[in-house]
Amino acid sequence: MLDAGLRDELLRRMERDQEVRTRVPLSEPWPEEVHEECWVVDTDNTAFLKSVIAEHGWPSHDLVGEQAAHAAWLLVQHADQDLEFQKSCLRLLQNAVDAGQAKPSDLAYLIDRVHVGEKRLQVYGTQYHSPDGILMPRPIEDPERLDERRAQVGLEPHADYDRTMRELYG
Known part of the structure; x- marks a missing residue:
């Protein structure tokens, strides 16, 4: 049964x-105050999501609707x-x-986020960084089969994603 209050709160937080x-603007570096505000928002959202998961389990499509379930993923992604919380959410997701x-x-994005956090190779090529001011994907395992893995989870070919990332952030 849909929990409209929880749905609305997840959407508000997203x-x-x-x-x-x-x-x-995406092409500009963040000032320190934006980093700080982002940290405050992320910390609050993480505490909120931990309490939601403790009470309801993972916020599923049936519980909160597809858009709010995606919002829950975004909160854990950030x-x-x-x-450790991100890792615990992998199994739930x-x-x-x-x-x-x-x-x-x-799930693919969260797998990559956790891998990057653990200083491991990412699986789906979703995570980027800008060493020396040049946007590039973080290291990817088995790059020859990357598009095959991406297709299995409904992601576009990496070349298309890379082009979008460079248009937005490059």
Whole structure:
């Protein structure tokens, strides 16, 4: 049964997350105050999501709707200050994907985020960085089969994603 209050709160929190992150044009470096505000928002969202998961489990499509389930993924994706929490959400999100209650592409992004946090090779090529001011994907395992893996989870070919990333952030 849909929990409209939880759905609305997840969507509100996603909106706030994105408002802070898009305040500065993507091609410009963030001022320190934006980094600090982002940290405050992420810390608060992580605590909120931990309480939601403790009470309800992973916020599934049936519980909060598809858009708010995606919002829950976004909140955990941005919980970089708590890698252990992100790792614990991998299993929950995998179970939700297996039950048709979450998007495989969301799981792919979280897998890559956790791998990067653990200083491992990413699987789907979703995470980028800008060493020396040049936007590039973080190291990827088995790059020859990257597009095959991306297609399996509903992601576009990496060349298309790379082009979009460079248009937005490069």
